[in-house]
Amino acid sequence: MSLGPPSSRSSFEIAIICALAIEYNAVALLFDQFWDDNGDYYGKSHGDYNQYTLGRIGNHHVVLTLLPRMGKVDASIAAVSLRSTFGALRLVLLVGVCGGVPRVPQGEILLGDVVISKSIVQHDYGRRFSDGFVRKDTVEDNLSQPSKHIRGLLASFETDRGIDLLEQRTAFFLQEVQGKPSNKRSMGENKYKYPGTAHDVLYEPRYRHKHRMAASCICADSVTDSSPICNEARMLSCDEVGCGKERVVSRLLLEHKRQLEERGSMTAQNPAIYIGAIASGDTVLKSASDRDRIAARENVIAFEMEGAGIWEQLPCIVVKGVCDYADSHKNKKWQNFAAATAASAAKAILERYARTDPLPHGPRFVQSHLGTSFSEVQQLVATSVTSTLSASAASPLLASEEKPGAPFKSTVRPKLDQDTSPQWDTPNWLNQRLELEGFCPDVVIQCASTLNSMIESDDNIKLSVAHLTIRTRSRPFANGAMRTATYARPMHTTSPFVIKKFFNHDALFPAMIEDMRIQALCKAFALEFNSLVPGVPVDFVVTMSLHRKTDKSRGEPISIEPFISGDYVKYNNNFSYVLAESSAFNDRAQAFSHFTFERSWGHMMVVDLQGVGNLLTDPCIHTKYDDRFKLSETNLGAKGFKSFFATHQCNQICQRLELKSNRNMAAENRFEFRATWPSMDPTFCCANKLCRRIIRHANAVVSDKYPGHSWCDVCWHQLASTTDQLLCVGPGPDHNFEISRFFYESQGQKIPNRCTNHT
Structure with a gap:
C-alpha cells in the first residue's frame, strides 16, 4: 500500500525523536518517502523551535526531529513544542543509542542489541547525603505507566511469536540500512557495518580504565573505584592504556556469535531485543560498579538521558541500541551500528502498529448511549459539543485548516468574576x-x-x-x-x-x-x-x-x-519613548538600559521597562544574535539600539558607571565600550522561586x-510561620519530623511524608 502526502498536520500520528545526528541519520535512511523534499508545506505552531523531517514509513505518516542537545530538559521542551504542532500524535519513539547492563534476568545483553522501554526510572532524582545517594521512589515521584494502547503493543512483543517477528524484521531492516548507498561517505566504507565480536569487550566491574604501565602517573595510585585517574587515560583506548585481556569476562552468547562470524554467517550481526525498565538521567554513566548497583536496585536493563523528559509529555516508547556497557572502558566504536539497530527496530515496531480510522466529522451519537431521560440526552449533547470545541482548540490545524500553523x-x-476587588x-x-x-x-x-x-x-x-x-x-x-x-x-x-x-x-x-x-x-x-x-x-x-x-x-x-498593586509607570519602550518625568528611579531605569548594552559589548539591550515602583514586568531584549529570542515581536535588534540612543540622555548614573557608548556612535554604528568591570558586591535573589x-x-x-x-x-x-510537625510514614516506630511547608513550596518541591532518615 502506498500513501500519498497528507493534506494537513493532523494526519501525522507517529513521531520519532533523536538526540544525536548519528541516530537521526540512521532513522532517515529507513523512510520510504519524504513529504518535504520540495519545501515545508505543513508549517508549525507559533513558538515551535523544532526542525522537522516529514515523510512515510510503511503505512504511517511520520515526523522526525533532532534535539538541540542531549538531556531531560531539552527533551521535555522539544516534546511540548512537538505536541503543539502535531496534536494528533498517538505514538512517539525515542530512538538512539544507550549504555547496556550486560547481565539481566532475561539473559546476556551484547553490543548492538536493542532495548525497549516498559517503564522509565529517573535514577538520579533523589537526595545526596553524606553517606550516599537515595533515590526518590514514592508513587508521586515515579513516572507514570504508559498509556493502555502502548501497554497493549508492548505486551504483544513479549509473546514468543511477537518477539521472534520483531527480531526477524529488525534484522531485515538492518540489512536495508547497510545497503543504502547514502551512508557510505568515508573512504567507501559502510559506516553501519557490524564491528565484530572481537570489539565486543566486557571487563570485570572493578577493573577500571586507566594507565597500566605509567609509574609516574596518578593512575598508578588509583586502587579503588573512587580514586582519581588522569584525564589523558580517559581519552585513550583500552589498547593504548594497556587494559589486559585477562580481565575480560567470557560470555556464551558472544562465543556463539563468534562461531557464526567465523562461518561467514550474516546472522552474527542480528540484534537481540530486550523489553524492560530503562534508567534515565542527566549524566553519562561511566562506572561499572554504579551500573551494577543501580541495575540491581531498580531492575533496569539500560541507561540513557532523554526518556524521562519525554515520558510524561507524550505517549512514548524508548528504543535504543546498546553501544557500550556504561563503564569506564566505553568508546564510540559501536555507536553507528547501535544507531542502525535501534532505527531498524523502530521501523519493525511501526510495522506492527495499527493505523487508526479517521475520526468522523462533527458529533456522532449511538442510540444505545443516549439514556432514557431528557436530562441525560441534554448532558450527552453538551458533552459532545464541548469535546468537539476542545478538539479544535487543542489542534491549531483543526482551527485553521487552510493555513497550517496559524494560532487558534x-x-x-x-464569564468574569463578580468580585471586582480581591478578598484575600x-x-x-x-x-x-x-x-x-x-x-x-x-x-x-x-x-x-x-x-x-x-x-x-x-x-x-x-x-x-x-x-x-x-x-x-x-x-x-x-x-x-x-x-x-x-x-x-x-x-x-x-x-x-x-x-x-x-x-x-x-x-x-x-x-x-x-x-x-x-x-x-x-x-x-x-x-x-x-x-x-x-x-x-x-x-x-x-x-x-x-x-x-x-x-x-x-x-x-x-x-x-x-x-502587584500600585501606580503603574512606563519608563521607556522598545523604540524611542522615554518618560519625561524627573525622578531618581527614572534615571536609574534609563541608565540600566544603557548599562545592559555596554555590559553585553553591544550585543543586547533591555528596554520596555515598566512596572510598579522598582519592580518591573514584561521587559524586552533587543539583540544582534539572529538565533536569540525569535518569538519576541518586540525585539528590533540593531534598529532598537539606534532608536534608544536617539532619545537617551546620559545621566549621573551612566557617568558613574563610565559608560562610553552614545548617540553619535550609534549613528555611525561604531561603538566603544568600557573595557573592564569591577567585581560584584554581594547581591542576591530571594531563595523563594515564586x-x-x-x-x-x-x-x-x-x-x-x-x-x-x-x-x-x-x-x-512565612518560612518561620509554616513550621509544622508531620508524622513520618517510614518504617519503624511512629515519630514526627519538623518541616516548613513554605520552604518546599518555595523550591517548587512536593511536601515530604518521610523524615530525612527515611527518604
Missing part, C-alpha cells in the same frame, strides 16, 4: 484547588562569568522542574485577547499572586519558556547593575510556566506571578537550617 483564536471567553483574607474566597507542574528559571548569579555565559547562549539560562499546589478563584477577574487573569495564592504562602491562562493551549508554551529566559537574563543584568549602583535596586518579576498535572496530554498553559526579589547583602536573611539560601524579609517570616 478562541471566540469563547469565560475571606475564608474559601479562593474556591478552587489546582495541582500544577512545569518549569521555573534558576536565577543564581555567582560572579560576572555567570552573566557572561547567559549573554552568550540560552542554554546557559537554566530552568528547573517545579511542582505547585495553588488555590484560585473559579472565574477570572479579567479577559484579554490571548489569556485570562485570575486571583490565586500558593497553598502555604500569604503573598497574593495572579495566574494567567492562555486560550491557545500548548502552542504558546515554547513562547512562555522564552519569556522566562528573558526574565532570568534581565534579572541577571539587574543583579550586577545593583551591585555597582547603591540605592533602590532595579528588579524584575519572574514567572513560572505550568500546566495541570491531571491533564498532561493537553494541559492549558498557565503562568503564575506575584500580584519571589526572587533582589536583596542586598545587608538585608538578606540567612539561617544554618537552610544553608545556601538567602531570604527577603517577607519570605523569611
Whole structure:
C-alpha cells in the first residue's frame, strides 16, 4: 500500500525523536518517502523551535526531529513544542543509542542489541547525603505507566511469536540500512557495518580504565573505584592504556556469535531485543560498579538521558541500541551500528502498529448511549459539543485548516468574576484547588562569568522542574485577547499572586519558556547593575510556566506571578519613548538600559521597562544574535539600539558607571565600550522561586537550617510561620519530623511524608 502526502498536520500520528545526528541519520535512511523534499508545506505552531523531517514509513505518516542537545530538559521542551504542532500524535519513539547492563534476568545483553522501554526510572532524582545517594521512589515521584494502547503493543512483543517477528524484521531492516548507498561517505566504507565480536569487550566491574604501565602517573595510585585517574587515560583506548585481556569476562552468547562470524554467517550481526525498565538521567554513566548497583536496585536493563523528559509529555516508547556497557572502558566504536539497530527496530515496531480510522466529522451519537431521560440526552449533547470545541482548540490545524500553523483564536471567553476587588483574607474566597507542574528559571548569579555565559547562549539560562499546589478563584477577574487573569495564592504562602491562562493551549508554551529566559537574563543584568549602583535596586518579576498535572496530554498553559498593586509607570519602550518625568528611579531605569548594552559589548539591550515602583514586568531584549529570542515581536535588534540612543540622555548614573557608548556612535554604528568591570558586591535573589526579589547583602536573611539560601524579609517570616510537625510514614516506630511547608513550596518541591532518615 502506498500513501500519498497528507493534506494537513493532523494526519501525522507517529513521531520519532533523536538526540544525536548519528541516530537521526540512521532513522532517515529507513523512510520510504519524504513529504518535504520540495519545501515545508505543513508549517508549525507559533513558538515551535523544532526542525522537522516529514515523510512515510510503511503505512504511517511520520515526523522526525533532532534535539538541540542531549538531556531531560531539552527533551521535555522539544516534546511540548512537538505536541503543539502535531496534536494528533498517538505514538512517539525515542530512538538512539544507550549504555547496556550486560547481565539481566532475561539473559546476556551484547553490543548492538536493542532495548525497549516498559517503564522509565529517573535514577538520579533523589537526595545526596553524606553517606550516599537515595533515590526518590514514592508513587508521586515515579513516572507514570504508559498509556493502555502502548501497554497493549508492548505486551504483544513479549509473546514468543511477537518477539521472534520483531527480531526477524529488525534484522531485515538492518540489512536495508547497510545497503543504502547514502551512508557510505568515508573512504567507501559502510559506516553501519557490524564491528565484530572481537570489539565486543566486557571487563570485570572493578577493573577500571586507566594507565597500566605509567609509574609516574596518578593512575598508578588509583586502587579503588573512587580514586582519581588522569584525564589523558580517559581519552585513550583500552589498547593504548594497556587494559589486559585477562580481565575480560567470557560470555556464551558472544562465543556463539563468534562461531557464526567465523562461518561467514550474516546472522552474527542480528540484534537481540530486550523489553524492560530503562534508567534515565542527566549524566553519562561511566562506572561499572554504579551500573551494577543501580541495575540491581531498580531492575533496569539500560541507561540513557532523554526518556524521562519525554515520558510524561507524550505517549512514548524508548528504543535504543546498546553501544557500550556504561563503564569506564566505553568508546564510540559501536555507536553507528547501535544507531542502525535501534532505527531498524523502530521501523519493525511501526510495522506492527495499527493505523487508526479517521475520526468522523462533527458529533456522532449511538442510540444505545443516549439514556432514557431528557436530562441525560441534554448532558450527552453538551458533552459532545464541548469535546468537539476542545478538539479544535487543542489542534491549531483543526482551527485553521487552510493555513497550517496559524494560532487558534478562541471566540469563547469565560464569564468574569463578580468580585471586582480581591478578598484575600475571606475564608474559601479562593474556591478552587489546582495541582500544577512545569518549569521555573534558576536565577543564581555567582560572579560576572555567570552573566557572561547567559549573554552568550540560552542554554546557559537554566530552568528547573517545579511542582505547585495553588488555590484560585473559579472565574477570572479579567479577559484579554490571548489569556485570562485570575486571583490565586500558593497553598502555604500569604503573598497574593495572579495566574494567567492562555486560550491557545500548548502552542504558546515554547513562547512562555522564552519569556522566562528573558526574565532570568534581565534579572541577571539587574543583579550586577545593583551591585555597582547603591540605592533602590532595579528588579524584575519572574514567572513560572505550568500546566495541570491531571491533564498532561493537553494541559492549558498557565503562568503564575506575584500580584502587584500600585501606580503603574512606563519608563521607556522598545523604540524611542522615554518618560519625561524627573525622578531618581527614572534615571536609574534609563541608565540600566544603557548599562545592559555596554555590559553585553553591544550585543543586547533591555528596554520596555515598566512596572510598579522598582519592580518591573514584561521587559524586552533587543539583540544582534539572529538565533536569540525569535518569538519576541518586540525585539528590533540593531534598529532598537539606534532608536534608544536617539532619545537617551546620559545621566549621573551612566557617568558613574563610565559608560562610553552614545548617540553619535550609534549613528555611525561604531561603538566603544568600557573595557573592564569591577567585581560584584554581594547581591542576591530571594531563595523563594515564586519571589526572587533582589536583596542586598545587608538585608538578606540567612539561617544554618537552610544553608545556601538567602531570604527577603517577607519570605523569611512565612518560612518561620509554616513550621509544622508531620508524622513520618517510614518504617519503624511512629515519630514526627519538623518541616516548613513554605520552604518546599518555595523550591517548587512536593511536601515530604518521610523524615530525612527515611527518604
